[in-house]
Amino acid sequence: MNLRPDPTFHASPKLAMEAPVENYAFTVMLSPDGSQSDGIAVVDLKPGSDTYGEIVHQVIVPNKGDEFHHFGWNACSSSLSPLSGHAFLERRYLIVPGIRSSRIYIIDVKEPLKAKIHKTIEPEELFAKTGYSRPHTIHCGPEGIYVSCLGGGGEDGTDGPPGIFIMDCETFEIIGRYEMDRGKQDKHYDFWWNLPQDYMVSSEWGLPPQFENGVVPEDLLSNKYGHSIHFWDLRARKNIQTMDFGENYQMALEIRPAHDPTKAYGFCGVVVDTTNLQGAIFTWWRDDDGVWQSKKTITIDPRPEKPENLPPLLQGFEAVPPLVTDIDLSLDDKYLYVACWGLGEMHQYDVSDPMNPVLAGKVELGGIAKSEKHTNGKDFAYGPQMVEISRDGKRVYWTNSLYSTWDDQFYPDDEGGQMVMADVGENGGLTLNKDFYINFPKGLRSHQIRLEGGDCSTDSFCYPSV
Amino acid sequence: MIGEMTTVTALWWAVIFSGLYHGINPGMGWPLAVSAALMERKHSAMPKALAMLALGHFLAMIGILLPFSLMIFLVEWETQIRVGAGLLVIAMGIYLLINRRHPKILARIHPARLALWSFLAAMAHGAGLMLVPIFLGICAVGADETGHIAAQSLMGSNVTTAFLVALVHTASMTLAGGVIALTIYHWLGLKFLSKTWFNLDVVWALSLVLVGAAGIAYALMGH
Numbered sequence: 001m002n003l004r005p006d007p008t009f010h011a012s013p014k015l016a017m018e019a020p021v022e023n024y025a026f027t028v029m030l031s032p033d034g035s036q037s038d039g040i041a042v043v044d045l046k047p048g049s050d051t052y053g054e055i056v057h058q059v060i061v062p063n064k065g066d067e068f069h070h071f072g073w074n075a076c077s078s079s080l081s082p083l084s085g086h087a088f089l090e091r092r093y094l095i096v097p098g099i100r101s102s103r104i105y106i107i108d109v110k111e112p113l114k115a116k117i118h119k120t121i122e123p124e125e126l127f128a129k130t131g132y133s134r135p136h137t138i139h140c141g142p143e144g145i146y147v148s149c150l151g152g153g154g155e156d157g158t159d160g161p162p163g164i165f166i167m168d169c170e171t172f173e174i175i176g177r178y179e180m181d182r183g184k185q186d187k188h189y190d191f192w193w194n195l196p197q198d199y200m201v202s203s204e205w206g207l208p209p210q211f212e213n214g215v216v217p218e219d220l221l222s223n224k225y226g227h228s229i230h231f232w233d234l235r236a237r238k239n240i241q242t243m244d245f246g247e248n249y250q251m252a253l254e255i256r257p258a259h260d261p262t263k264a265y266g267f268c269g270v271v272v273d274t275t276n277l278q279g280a281i282f283t284w285w286r287d288d289d290g291v292w293q294s295k296k297t298i299t300i301d302p303r304p305e306k307p308e309n310l311p312p313l314l315q316g317f318e319a320v321p322p323l324v325t326d327i328d329l330s331l332d333d334k335y336l337y338v339a340c341w342g343l344g345e346m347h348q349y350d351v352s353d354p355m356n357p358v359l360a361g362k363v364e365l366g367g368i369a370k371s372e373k374h375t376n377g378k379d380f381a382y383g384p385q386m387v388e389i390s391r392d393g394k395r396v397y398w399t400n401s402l403y404s405t406w407d408d409q410f411y412p413d414d415e416g417g418q419m420v421m422a423d424v425g426e427n428g429g430l431t432l433n434k435d436f437y438i439n440f441p442k443g444l445r446s447h448q449i450r451l452e453g454g455d456c457s458t459d460s461f462c463y464p465s466v
Numbered sequence: 467m468i469g470e471m472t473t474v475t476a477l478w479w480a481v482i483f484s485g486l487y488h489g490i491n492p493g494m495g496w497p498l499a500v501s502a503a504l505m506e507r508k509h510s511a512m513p514k515a516l517a518m519l520a521l522g523h524f525l526a527m528i529g530i531l532l533p534f535s536l537m538i539f540l541v542e543w544e545t546q547i548r549v550g551a552g553l554l555v556i557a558m559g560i561y562l563l564i565n566r567r568h569p570k571i572l573a574r575i576h577p578a579r580l581a582l583w584s585f586l587a588a589m590a591h592g593a594g595l596m597l598v599p600i601f602l603g604i605c606a607v608g609a610d611e612t613g614h615i616a617a618q619s620l621m622g623s624n625v626t627t628a629f630l631v632a633l634v635h636t637a638s639m640t641l642a643g644g645v646i647a648l649t650i651y652h653w654l655g656l657k658f659l660s661k662t663w664f665n666l667d668v669v670w671a672l673s674l675v676l677v678g679a680a681g682i683a684y685a686l687m688g689h
């Protein structure tokens with residue numbers, strides 16, 4: 001417990017942008033076949049450091065087969081909420097769930113170079129206390145740490161709907177389920193919120209049998225993956241509106257609300273439109289009557305390709321779908337980064353007008369039937385996937401693996417984990433940085449990145465930028 | 467007589483001081499006034515927010531003081547009541563010292579319900595209890611002055627005192643919190659929000675113990 005708020009807590013997004021730059025990144029390392037233990041790589045980002053851009057420490061967990069995916073902090077700028085009146089938590093622990101094992105590790109990163117496991121929550125405890133499995137997205141909220149789960153109870157996670165549970169932010173005890181009234185919500189993926197305006201938005205991927213052993217083509221073509229997002233009264237824990245984008249918009253994944261809490265809009269990325277293989281971004285907003293609306297504001301076309309160049313899964317379509325698998329919004333709410341994991345492209349859209357995004361920059365790297373090399377001549381397996389933006393918006397980091405079994409379906413010939421970085425131009429534009437290229441240890445792939453002191457997909461702000 | 471006057475004056479100053487003290491504590495709500503003005507993007511939102519916070523705080527104070535004002539007409543039990551009240555305040559302080567957990571209940575209240583938030587925040591922190599020994603001190607001096615008048619009129623005067631104490635205390639609390647909120651909103655900027663935010667938990671809990679102990683001491687000394 002501190003006497004002053006943690007210096008990495010910022011009242012507004014603007015103050016976070018003005019804060020000192022990141023010194024370290026924490027990146028997930030996962031063993032796709034469970035032959036090795038997963039871990040967290042600590043990457044040196046200190047400008048001018050001799051080990052800049054290198055993995056300087058690894059926290060390797062004792063178990064195998066966890067499959068790390070997303071993770072988050074025990075506390076963030078939301079601690080400065082005027083409602084808590086108690087801003088003295090420490091941003092010190094990473095909450096790292098195993099999406100396959102349902103085991104959760106609490107990793108102490110107070111000293112990044114000596115980061116270590118602080119506590120382990122076994123899957124049985126999670127099942128017993130919540131009835132949920134396959135924990136995923138982490139956000140620090142009003143009553144503690146909120147964790148979304150992709151699975152319900154039972155062996156295959158289909159016994160009851162998946163949902164969110166709350167964990168104590170100091171003891172890391174699982175408190176229990178979040179939902180009082182989930183309405184139509186029966187699948188889960190991401191969630192985020194606007195704390196002062198008291199709403200939450202959640203999204204849908206699919207149920208565990210639809211993703212654990214790879215994408216199920218029949219389910220995809222019959223539009224059985226998630227295509228709705230849900231709006232919640234955050235404190236009443238009640239689903240107030242379910243918005244169906246249309247059943248062809250398969251896999252509504254990342255939810256990115258505007259960071260400025262006076263704004264009531266945000267974005268959601270859709271992996272694939274099954275009618276034309278396009279990737280899509282929807283802008284959602286609350287209208288004057290308090291009803292949530294949405295509109296498709298970005299579409300990304302597939303690229304025609306000869307069947308012989310394609311993995312078996314895509315040969316019948318004779319095209320490479322963009323596969324929008326991650327999006328991230330800069331803290332000034334100006335640029336939306338869209339990872340097109342299939343095409344092998346990272347797009348940067350100017351979303352100053354959220355209803356009319358304009359493509360401002362693009363990097364081509366990897367890609368199905370393309371395998372575009374890095375500008376430094378090195379290989380990049382798969383395509384650009386998990387993307388994270390520095391607080392000041394000047395550097396964009398990303399890794400390449402989507403999810404073990406899916407990597408193998410879409411890129412059967414690729415293997416490896418890479419993390420790269422691109423510099424953002426003064427007036428937009430995105431250029432790969434030749435000097436920043438991390439090849440992960442053999443046999444390990446990489447997924448989500450977290451930046452020391454917070455980044456553009458962790459911190460929730462309670463005061464507007466003025 | 468002069469001694470009693472001084473005691474009364476000192477006690478009223480204690481009421482004002484405790485108000486200022488509560489006001490600067492972010493846990494009593496000044497950050498909410500800043501956020502209200504910023505979120506609604508208009509200056510008038512701040513006085514409105516401060517008024518709501520003041521209302522909640524006032525209700526919490528009077529909610530604690532009134533039962534004691536009704537009790538004290540048992541003049542012959544005055545010392546025991548004051549000692550008991552002191553012990554209660556000390557207990558609250560010790561409880562807050564032991565239970566240093568991040569408070570969750572307050573985060574459950576809707577951000578727009580400021581008066582309710584302020585009421586519960588004051589209750590949860592034992593803000594009203596901190597006033598009890600001071601209030602009982604004022605009543606005791608008042609009772610000495612009036613001598614053996616009818617219990618009913620004594621009770622009436624104690625109720626009036628309770629309202630006065632709560633009012634003066636809330637006014638000074640609002641003044642202190644308002645000055646901080648206004649300064650941050652108009653001049654210093656949000657950066658100072660986290661800079662001026664100190665962890666007063668331990669100091670606060672110790673204050674309760676101190677006030678409770680002082681209340682007992684004065685009661686036993688017959689002031």
